Amino acid sequence: QVQLVESGGGLVQSGGSLTLSCAASGPITAYNTMSWHRQAPGKQREFVAISPFGGKTEYADSVAGRVTISRGIRTIQLRIHSLEPEDTAVYYCRLLHDGRFYWGQGTQVTVSD
Numbered sequence: 001q002v003q004l005v006e007s008g009g010g011l012v013q014s015g016g017s018l019t020l021s022c023a024a025s026g027p028i029t030a031y032n033t034m035s036w037h038r039q040a041p042g043k044q045r046e047f048v049a050i051s052p053f054g055g056k057t058e059y060a061d062s063v064a065g066r067v068t069i070s071r072g073i074r075t076i077q078l079r080i081h082s083l084e085p086e087d088t089a090v091y092y093c094r095l096l097h098d099g100r101f102y103w104g105q106g107t108q109v110t111v112s113d
Helices: none
Strands: 003-007 010-013 018-025 032-039 046-052 067-071 075-080 089-097 100-103 107-112
Touching (some): 003 100, 018 032, 018 107, 032 075, 046 075
Parallel strands (some): 010 107
Antiparallel strands (some): 018 075, 032 089, 067 075, 089 100, 089 107
16 A cells, blocks of 8 residues: 655744655555645645656746755655745645555645744
8 A cells, every 4th residue: 555654844934944755655666756735725735846756857836946856766855945934835745656646644834924
């Protein structure tokens, strides 16, 4: 059974940085794509960044230049700097493998003024 676990969320001051991590367990291969998404209060979930293992990472315009992705076969890290209150959201990791999507439980990021 494939499962995703995120970690690294928390409270950070505006202008600060944060690193979120996500690890996948279960029967997966290197032919996978992992991505980050976020959902702010009262808003729809939105795309943040996507990274096929061994492929090119792409970023949403809203975070481009402030975000760096690091990949392992089973892991993805999201480092975001110059955080703004608008970045406050629950951040979710997603895995695409063998035609199926898997989601993590989410990790809360709160940016204070």
